[in-house]
Amino acid sequence: xxxxxxxxxxxxxxxxxxxxxHIRSRINALRYAPSFENFQxxxxxxxxxxxxxxxxxxxxxxDKHLELQGKKCFIPPLQTLxxxxxxxxxxxxxxxHGYGRMIPTVxxxxxxPYILKKRIDENGIQSRIIESTKDEQFxxxxxxSDEYFRQAYVxxxxxxxxxxxxxxxxxxxxxxxxxxxxxxxxxxGVGYRPSKKPNPCACADIDLFAEILNALNYEGLCCFNYxxxxxxxxxxELNPRYGCSLTYFLPAMMKVYCEILGT
Numbered sequence: 001x002x003x004x005x006x007x008x009x010x011x012x013x014x015x016x017x018x019x020x021x022h023i024r025s026r027i028n029a030l031r032y033a034p035s036f037e038n039f040q041x042x043x044x045x046x047x048x049x050x051x052x053x054x055x056x057x058x059x060x061x062x063d064k065h066l067e068l069q070g071k072k073c074f075i076p077p078l079q080t081l082x083x084x085x086x087x088x089x090x091x092x093x094x095x096x097h098g099y100g101r102m103i104p105t106v107x108x109x110x111x112x113p114y115i116l117k118k119r120i121d122e123n124g125i126q127s128r129i130i131e132s133t134k135d136e137q138f139x140x141x142x143x144x145s146d147e148y149f150r151q152a153y154v155x156x157x158x159x160x161x162x163x164x165x166x167x168x169x170x171x172x173x174x175x176x177x178x179x180x181x182x183x184x185x186x187x188x189g190v191g192y193r194p195s196k197k198p199n200p201c202a203c204a205d206i207d208l209f210a211e212i213l214n215a216l217n218y219e220g221l222c223c224f225n226y227x228x229x230x231x232x233x234x235x236x237e238l239n240p241r242y243g244c245s246l247t248y249f250l251p252a253m254m255k256v257y258c259e260i261l262g263t
Contacts, residue, residue, distance in 0.1 A: 008033040009263060010046065014053035017123075019244055026250040048072065048263055051221075053242035055085055055122075058220075072261065074167055074220035076240050084216070084240035088119045088149050094235070097215050102226075102235045105152040113153045113185055116142060122239075124189020129153065131185070154234045156227045157181050159188045162203050163223045163246040164213070165256060171210050173256040175249040176203040188225065198245060204233050212238075221246070 011034045013023060020036040027034055035047070039057040044050060044065055050073035052058045061068065062078045069075055076084070083089045094103050116139055118126035130136055130143075130150070142148045158178050165173040177198040179188055186192040203209070209224055216238075223243035226235045246253060 009048045009258070010035065011049040011051060012037060012039065012042065012044065012047040013051050014039065014057045014242075016053045016242075017244070019053070019247065022244070022247050023250060026247050027254065028251055032254065044068065044072070049258065049261065051242060051257075055081070055241060058241065069219075070261075074165065074257070074260075076216075076218050076220050076222070080216050080218055081240050084218075084222070084238045086119050087117055087121070087237050090238055091151075093216070094212075097212075099212060099235075102233050104154050104234050104236070106149055107152075108150060110150055110152055115151050115153050115187065116148055117151055118142075118148050120147075123244075124187040124191060127187045127189065127191075129185050129187060153185065154227045154229060154236075156229060157183075158227065160201070160204065160226050160228070161188075161198075161223050161243060161245055162206070162209060162226075163221070163243055163249065163253075164209060165221055165253060166210075166213050166218050167260055168219075169214055171206060171213070172260060173253055174203060174206055174209075175246070175252070176201050177245050177248065198248070200248075204228060208233070 009032050011032050013034055013036050015036045015038055023034060039052055040060050050068065052061055052073065052075060058075050058081055061075050083093060091103050091106055094100060113129050113131045116128045116130050128139060136143060158180050160176060160178050162174060162176040164171055178201045179194040179198045180196055181192060182195040183192060221242045223239045224235060225237050226233050
């Protein structure tokens with residue numbers, strides 16, 4: 001009996017923060033052949049599926065290859081991408097659309113500790129916890145810059161990330177992880193490590209996220225980062241891209257992604 005061989009689907013991921021090794025360990029190697037490159041430096045015709053994870057790769061798709069939206073990839077509208085990528089603009093959007101109760105207070109007059117955030121940043125690289133007037137003096141150049149803003153620190157040792165794939169106004173895939181930290185004060189990202197492996201859990205309010213994403217006219221992959229205070233959600237950001245911890249659920253996400261693309 002002659003064996004039947006299936007060709008693997010070629011997928012292009014952004015070459016982002018060295019995530020390739022983690023993705024390779026999770027992806028179905030019998031079905032998919034992943035590559036990791038800067039989208040601007042390769043021939044996109046050589047791939048059947050595109051997953052731009054870097055903001056600049058998503059912007060490039062809009063600039064040069066918007067015709068591939070819904071055929072090889074799902075990406076948010078450029079205006080939405082830019083709004084979500086600017087954390088201050090996202091906060092303003094949330095307040096203006098009636099979701100201000102879910103946004104930690106942004107003000108130049110905050111009690112210690114508070115967080116100093118860069119408006120455009122990833123993985124908390126440029127964020128700092130300000131605990132004293134000494135910290136304020138040390139970071140005064142950044143505090144006075146329009147590229148940064150001050151936001152109230154939200155207490156709690158658990159932080160949640162809900163990963164979502166939004167297509168045609170519907171959430172077609174979602175998974176949530178809880179990250180637990182031992183530190184009394186922390187910023188989830190490259191500077192702080194959770195005390196244990198993140199655990200899957202139920203989403204606090206997936207219908208609310210769908211409502212927010214529809215108000216944004218969102219399309220594609222994204223993730224919300226938030227804490228729960230007395231059961232009430234406090235949203236820190238909406239990342240308009242593939243979030244690293246989505247890789248824990250990569251096989252399930254890829255199945256939905258490819259089914260909707262029809263590949």
